[in-house]
Amino acid sequence: MKSKYVSIYEQLASKIESKEIMPGDYLPSEKELMSIYDASRDTIRKSLVMLKQAGYIQKTKGKGSIVIDIHQFEFPISGITSFKEISQSISGDVSTEVVCFEIMNADKNLSGKLNINLGDKIYYIERVRKVDGEAIILDIDVINAGIVPGLTKEIAKDSIYDYIENELGLKISFAKKEISVQTINNLDKMFIDLRGFDMMAVVESYTYLDDASLFQYTISRHRPDRFKFREFARRDKNV
Amino acid sequence: MKSKYVSIYEQLASKIESKEIMPGDYLPSEKELMSIYDASRDTIRKSLVMLKQAGYIQKTKGKGSIVIDIHQFEFPISGITSFKEISQSISGDVSTEVVCFEIMNADKNLSGKLNINLGDKIYYIERVRKVDGEAIILDIDVINAGIVPGLTKEIAKDSIYDYIENELGLKISFAKKEISVQTINNLDKMFIDLRGFDMMAVVESYTYLDDASLFQYTISRHRPDRFKFREFARRDKNV
DNA sequence: ATGTATTTGTACGTATGTATG
DNA sequence: ACATACATACGTACAAATACA
DSSP: OOOOHHHHHHHHHHHHHHTTSSSSBBOOHHHEEEEEEEHHHHHHHHHHHHHHTTTTEEEETEEEEEEOTTSSSOOOOOSSHHHHHHTTTOOOEEEEEEEEEEEEEEOOHHHHHHHHHOOOOEEEEEEEEEEEHHHEEEEEEEEEETSSSOOOHHHHHHHHHHHIIIIIIOOOOEEEEEEEEOOOOHHHHHHHHTTTEEEEEEEEEEEEEEOOEEEEEOOOOOOOOGOOOEEEEEEEOOO | OOOOHHHHHHHHHHHHHTTSOOOOOOOOOOHHHHTTTTOOOOHHHHHHHHHHHHEEEEEEETEEEEEEEEESSOOOOOOOHHHHHHHHOOOSSSEEEEEEEEEEEEOHHHHHHTTOOOTTTTEEEEHHHHHHEEEEEEEEEETTTSSSOOHEEEEEHHHHHHHHISSSOOOOEEEEEEEEEEEEEEEHHHOOOOTTOOOOEEEEEEEETTTTTTTEEEEEOOOOGGOEEEEEOOOOOOO
């Protein structure tokens, strides 16, 4: 059962996405929204906080909530988004090839990354992402098999996140990410259509479930000409 | 006057930073926090939402709020942070050289970036950032002089954000950022100690005040071996 | 310049629902 | 079954910033 304030957030966000409410316009006041959606001020304000954090609106005391123009021309790449989810907004033919799928015992390096004991079961997966037939991304996933059991090569070819959330019913909650630029390595040379590039944009992620357990360490290596990372940030974190 | 929930957030965050409350520990329950800080549940929950968004804690219904270990080893580079603020957490000798400071009329390109009229007054500033004597970052700032008047070369050498917030009393509120990797250009060759690198990590930012006015467009070009961008992201945006 | 209405921000209270142990 | 803890949703009151007559 979805909560009321999330539902109101989604309705307002979709009105903004569809340009029914344009950038520069003010939303109805909180009082008006209360009667429009038959909700208390508390509920409306929670929806507005979500809109604010997501970069849809800017609130000003005494004035109102204005729609800002961040969302109109591009989709966000930041946050926690699976490749399958991202690929839906990419124009072009997208495919995934699973070039390595192993269940193994964690060595010293990998057990450290996942904060588990030496020898614990993990999945080690390498996937190449192709856009319009060109191999441009190499994803290396290390997944704690004690938390995420039953993975198969077929699932890895489709969407691991989909399996975790919809088959296992687990909730992916938060991630720490680190972006850097690194010189190419042997895996890049083997699997990526490098086109002469000698560096790769690298996103390392540690991803956690809602019980704060770390289940995944990912290295995502992108050919630099096809890499773009977008972020919406707020200096003032108040709610 | 700082609000109560922000003050409680700061107290709890500092207890976490200082390891008085360790990762893995649970915070006192909301009920207990109410009596500790003599506050209502609403106020406590606002503080906890801030802690959650900032990556300090994970909340679980029925259990409590556990401290997670994201903040222990590193500071975030993401968000809206001035170079002066970042440099305080860098070990090493940091300096800034203002290699270009001009007030000029916006041409077609720059007026488009700042969403102003052709010919409006802007500041165009180029700054080289050195760490331990080595030039590793080139920052190019285009600032709307109608919104941020009175800039000087001296201010640019110190901190423009400091001037905007503390001298002009304006509030920097949000930014849209885009990270990419680009081949070096003539400015890089002129000002950066390239050490043979032929690409740069580039962060483009559009930064806004709290009245949703766009005042700054920045291109920050980093030598790739010294570039690192960290983000904390949540898949579930509820408040 | 002043006062008033509007709008958002903060703080508190109460009740009920849902997940955990 | 029960107690505990967080989540949602309703309400009230007042403060602070803004807009306007």
